[in-house]
């Protein structure tokens with residue numbers, strides 16, 4: 001979508017946590033449903049689902065992150081708290097962490113995240129070698145491929161771009 005085609009109006013979008021087709025594969029055992037893509041900052045909002053025993057590799061964010069846990073439980077290897085339904089999370093830029101859902105968890109975790117910019121994936125938190133990158137643009141590409149694969153309407157994604 002060209003910048004001049006971007007709309008500036010309000011919108012709503014309806015996620016459906018129980019519709020498997022809407023979950024966009026991210027990494028092994030992790031999926032998301034998109035809520036917004038900010039093509040000025042690379043930020044995005046989404047609902048993230050991670051299965052028991054799966055994880056997000058070590059990474060840090062170049063800008064702030066806000067999260068709100070809806071279902072299940074999860075934690076970061078680097079911290080001693082556990083997020084459960086109702087837990088709000090704030091993450092400052094630059095703070096490296098590894099998101100884990102315990103293998104013995106009874107259900108996937110589902111969390112709404114507002115991520116204000118890119119994520120930088122590291123080999124390990126201590127070593128700090130950059131191994132991958134994601135932001136609203138790379139996630140939009142993943143979403144487009146998934147929508148094409150399962151026959152969902154691409155314009156549903158275009159509506160989420162601001």
Ligand SMILES: [Fe+2]
Pocket residue numbers: 059060061065091097
């Ligand atoms: Fe994170």
